[in-house]
Amino acid sequence: MKSIQKILILSSLVLVMSLVFSSCSTVKNELGLSEKKAVTYNKLSVSESDLDADINALAKNKPLVKLLGGGQEPLVKDGKLTPTYRASWANIVMRTLSIQEVRIKHKMKITKADRKSAEEDAKNLFGGSGGGDVDEIWKAFPKDFRDRLTAAFAEQYALLRDAPKVTEAEIKKYYDENQEQIATPCESGKSISHILVKTEKEAQSIKSELDKGTDFTKLAKDKSTDPGSKNSGGNLGCFAQGSFVPEFEAAASSLPVGSISEIVKTDFGFHVLKAAAYSVPTLDDVRDQIRQQLEPEKQSDLMNEVQKSLKKAKVKVLSKYGRVKKNSEGIPEIVTLEKDTPATTTPPAEISPSEIPE
DSSP states (O other): OHHHHHHHHHHHHHHHHHHHHHHHHHHHHHHTOSSOEEEEETTEEEEHHHHHHHHHHHHTOHHHHHHTOOSSSOSEETTEEOHHHHHHHHHHHHHHHHHHHHHHHTTOOOOHHHHHHHHHHHHHTTTTTSOOOHHHHHHTSOHHHHHHHHHHHHHHHHHHTTSOOOOHHHHHHHHHHTHHHHTOOOTTOEEEEEEEESSHHHHHHHHHHHHTTOOHHHHHHHHOOOTTTGGGTTEEEEOOTTSSOHHHHHHHHHOOTTOBOOOEEETTEEEEEEEEEOOOOOHHHHHHHHHHHHHHHHHHHHHHHHHHHHHHOOEEEOTTTOEEEEOTTSOEEEEOOGGGOOSSOOOOGGGOGGGSOO
8 A cells, every 4th residue: 555655656746847847848938048049130039949940951852952962062061051051041031030020010910811822932932943843842841841931931921911002093094104015016916815733634624624615714813823914814915926935935826816725834834825816905904914013112111111120130140050241231141151151152042032022
């Protein structure tokens, strides 16, 4: 009986001790005392564990390592991310914090729609000009990395929702004042619309629906992944030689007016094309394109605010990632330590901090 009591008392002590230590750990986390801050931007920061997890995910992504294996400085050397890429990634993190600070100041919350829009941008960060399979690279990252990067890009979407909206009056004014440009003669006499999707299977499904008589414009708005044309029903305007990639141009050039093409594969994905007789675009035809053209002007004040905050910001970075240096415009950047800088370095364009808007 006494032995049973001893076991029960011992078990109780173990339980109490585990709760105490767990509680201490929780308090430490809440106070931000549990680990070092890798990058600090004024009062905002990213933890060392999160940044190390990012860097580890980049180094272990086999398709990305293969894509960026050449050049003066490859992505990975001796199993580790090379200094240039390490500093470049820390700089992306720092620039994201600058957007986050202004977003918080404007009291804009990140929504599900922001995250959905941001995911494609996050994925395309690894597109660049290297010709790699973006989907393959993206899927090779662990989920927590994809979530963190998507959240970073969502900061921008949330902030820009606070920008003034383009009004119908401004769209009409632009249309009226740019008639000469909008009504430029079309030598081919043919306009081209397209629906772009990621897989051949999706394209086959769309082609099947079109063959059954489904409206092309509606399908383009619902299914196309081309943000520049989907809202206008896939309309790309006048077909002009030299304006498209070779495979697309060859299909569009031979497509008779009033016809729908077979599936066309390009580096962007799979397309289904439609040719129509060209006519001068009406305001309804180009409303969305004009809005997209005018929106950056409305958003520029917010992005200028980010730039101004960058110039005044107090930025710190752990030396394992690089050092802080101000550029010619007085904006802080995270760059490699002098001892880590190669004599000649090929800039890591595919994961460049320029991807974060200035």
